Amino acid sequence: MEPPSILTLLTDDLLLKILFLLTDDFDRKSFRSTCKVFHRVDSLHRTHLRVLRPEFLSTLVAKFPSLYSLDLSVCPRIDDGTIPLLLSSIPSGSSSWAGKIKRLNLSRCSGLRFPGLQMVVCFFVNLESVDVSYCCGFGDREAAALSCLAGLRELNFDKCLCVTDVGLAKIVVGCPYLESLSLKWCFEVTDIGIELLSKKCTKLKHLDISYLKVTSESLHAVGRMERLEVLVMVGCGLVNDMGLHYLGKGCPSLQVLDISRCDKLSSSALVSVIKAHSGLLQLHASYSFFEIPVTFLYQFKDLKKLRSLRIDGARVSDASFQIIGANCKVLVEIGMGKCRGVSDTCIIQLVSGCVNLKVFNLTCCSDLTDSAIQAIAESCRDLSCLKLECCNLLSQKSLEYLGSHCVLLEDIDLTDCSGINDIGLKYLSKCSELICLKLGLCTNISNKGLSYIASNCPNIRELDLYRCLGIGDDGLASLLVGCKKLKKLILSYCSAVTDRGMECLGYLEELSDLELRGLPNITGTGLRALAAGCRRLAELDLKHCENIDDSGFWALAYYSRNLQQINLSGCQISDVSLCMLMGNLPRLQDAKLVDLINVTANGFELALRACCVRLKKLKLLASLRRQLARETVEILKARGCKIRWD
DSSP: OOOOOGGGGSOHHHHHHHHHTOOSHHHHHHHHHHOHHHHHHHHHHOOEEEOSOGGGHHHHHHHOTTOOEEEOTTOSOOSTTHHHHHHHTSOOSTTSHHHHOOEEEOTTOTTOOHHHHHHHHHHSTTOOEEEOTTOTTOBHHHHHHHTTOTTOOEEEOTTOTBOOHHHHHHHHHHOTTOOEEEOTTOTTOOHHHHHHHHHHOTTOOEEEOTTOOOOHHHHHHHTTOTTOOEEEOTTOTTOOHHHHHHHHHSOTTOOEEEOTTOTTOOHHHHHHHHHHOTTOOEEEOTTTOSBOOHHHHGGGGGOTTOOEEEOTTOBOOHHHHHHHHHHOTTOOEEEOTTOBTOOHHHHHHHHHHOTTOOEEEOTTOTTOOHHHHHHHHHHOTTOOEEEOTTOTTOOHHHHHHHHHHOTTOOEEEOTTOTTOOHHHHHHHTTOTTOOEEEOTTOTTOOHHHHHHHHHHOTTOOEEEOTTOTTOOHHHHHHHHHHOTTOOEEEOTTOTTOOHHHHHHHTTOTTOOEEEOTTOTTOOHHHHHHHHHHOTTOOEEEOTTOTTOOHHHHHHHHHHOTTOOEEEOTTOOOOHHHHHHHHHHOTTOOEEEOOOOTTOOHHHHHHHHHHHTTTOSEEEEOGGGGGTSOHHHHHHHHHTTOEEEEO
16 A cells, blocks of 8 residues: 655645745746646635637636736637637636636727727626736727726826827726726826826825826826825926926925926926935936936935935046935935946945845946946845946956855846956856846857856746857757746857757747847758747747748747747748748737748738737738738738838
8 A cells, every 4th residue: 555645734724935935937837737737726825817819718717716907918719709708618707717807908909999898898897907908099089988996096097009098087087996007108198197197096005107298287197196105207208307396395295206208397396306305216317317416416315215226327526425324224226327427436335335235227338347246246245136248347256256145136238348357257147036137249259158057057947148258059968958937038149059950049949039140150940940849939029031941930830839929021932931930920910021031922921811800919011001902901900910121
C-alpha cells in the first residue's frame, strides 16, 4: 500500500496562502499545473480572467466561480454583432455570474458602439469599474450607455476622441459615486464639462485631464473638489499660472500632482501649491520648466512626506540637489532624465540625504562618471530601477559598484552606454533579481557577457539587445539554459544571429514579444523552428528580414495562433502566404504590411478580407489606397480598424 500523499496534510487554506504569495504569472501557472488539487484551489479562488478568445468565455466562467474582474481587451471581434452571441451563452440575472462582475476591461474594443455597449451594461448590472480606453470612435451615445451604471466608481475614457461635454454630463449625472475618472486625449471635453464634473462628482479622488484643451478655469473648478487626491494634467498647454494659484487655494486632500509638459507654468506659481499642500506624496513636473531655481527648491523644506519627484528636462545646479537631499529624506523615486547641469557632485549631495531611493532616472545625463554611480550604489542599497541611457562616460567600474551593493536591482537601462563591456556584465550579473535589462547599442558586449547574465539572472523577463553586433547564436544558446522566464526580447539588427539562434529561442516557451528587424541570416528554416517552439508569441516584428521564404510564413500561420501584432514590412512574402497567414491567426489585431514587393493589390485584397473582422490597426503603403476596393476599406473602418497610409 502506497503511503498517503503529503498533499493530504495541506488544507485549502494553506494552499490558498501559498497561491497568494505567487505574484508572477509564470509561477501561478506552474502552481495550477502541478496537480488536480492545486488546480482546483486556483480555479475556486481566481478573481480575474483575461480572455484571449471570446468563444471560450462561457466555458471559462463556469470553471471560476469567484470571478469579479473580466478583461476582454485582447479579444478580437468584440463588436455590436458578436456581443449578443457572447452574452446569450451565459446565464443572466442578478444572482448569476454576471451579477458578480465588478470590473470590466473593454480597452481597444473599437468595434463596439452604443447598441453593443448598452447590452453589456444591462447584462453586467453591478459594474463598478469600466475601461473603454483607446476606443477612438466612442462618443456621447456610448457615454450615455455607461451612465446607466449608477454604482460606477472608476471609468477610463482615454482617447475616446468623440466624447464631448455632453457625454461627460451624462456620466457625471448618472454616476454620482465616481471616484476615478481618466479623460486623457478626450480633446472635445472643455472647461464646461470639467465645471459640471466638479459640481456633481463630489466623491472624486482621481482625475486625469491630460492633453485636454482646458484652461485655468477648469483648475478653478477642480480646486473645489475636496476629496481629490490625484490630479494628472500632462500637456495642458492652455493652463497658466493662475490655474496653479486656484489649486493652491483648493483641493485640501491633494497628494499627487502631475503638471508635466505644461509649458505655460512657472516654478513661482507652483510654490503656491506646495505651500498649501505640505502632504504631497508625488510631484511630477517633467519638461515644464527650463530651469529649477534654488529659491523654488527651498520650499521643499515643507514637503517632508514627498516620495516621488520628477523634474526631467530642466537645468539644475549642485545647490539644487543639496537642498533636495537635505529636505526630502523619504524620497523613493527621482526623475532627472535629460536634465542639464547634472554632475557627479550633484548626485553625491543628493544621495547623501536620500538613502531610500529605489527608482533613479538619469537618462542622457552624459557628464556623469563612475564616481556618481559609486555614490548611488553605496548609499541607495534598496535601489530597484536605474536608467542610465546615453551615459557614455560610465565604465565597467560602475557595474562593479552596482553588483557589489545593489543586490535588489530589478530594472537597469544601459542603452547606448559605450563603456559597458563583458567584464561589466559579469559584475552586473551579481544582481540576481534582474527582471529588465536594456543593452541596446552597447557595441562592446559579446556572447561571453550575455552568458554571464544568463547564468546568474534567472528572473529576467525583458532583454533589449538592439544593434549589439557582438551578440550571436552562442549568446542566445545561453539564454535558453538560464533565462526560461524571458517574455520580451529585442534582437533587431544583431546581424550575427542565424537560424541556429532561432532554434535556441524556440525553447523559450514563455516568449511573447520578439523583435527581429533587419536580420539577414534568418531564413524560413529558422522561423519554422521559432514558431514551432514559441506558441505564446503575441507580438512579432520581422521588418526587413528579407531572406525568409514562404515556408517560414506558413509555419507562423500553423503554429502562432496567439499572435496579436505582426510587422512584415519589407519581407519577401507572397500573395498566397499573406492570405494564409492573415486568415489563420484568430487573434491578430495589428498588422504592418508596408513594402511587400511580392504581394499584388489582389493579394492584399484577399488577405484583408480574410481578417477584416479582427483587425484594429493596419499600416499600408499610401499607393494602395487607390488600388484596394472601396468596399474593403469601408468594411475595415466600420469594424473599428484604424488604417495608417504610409
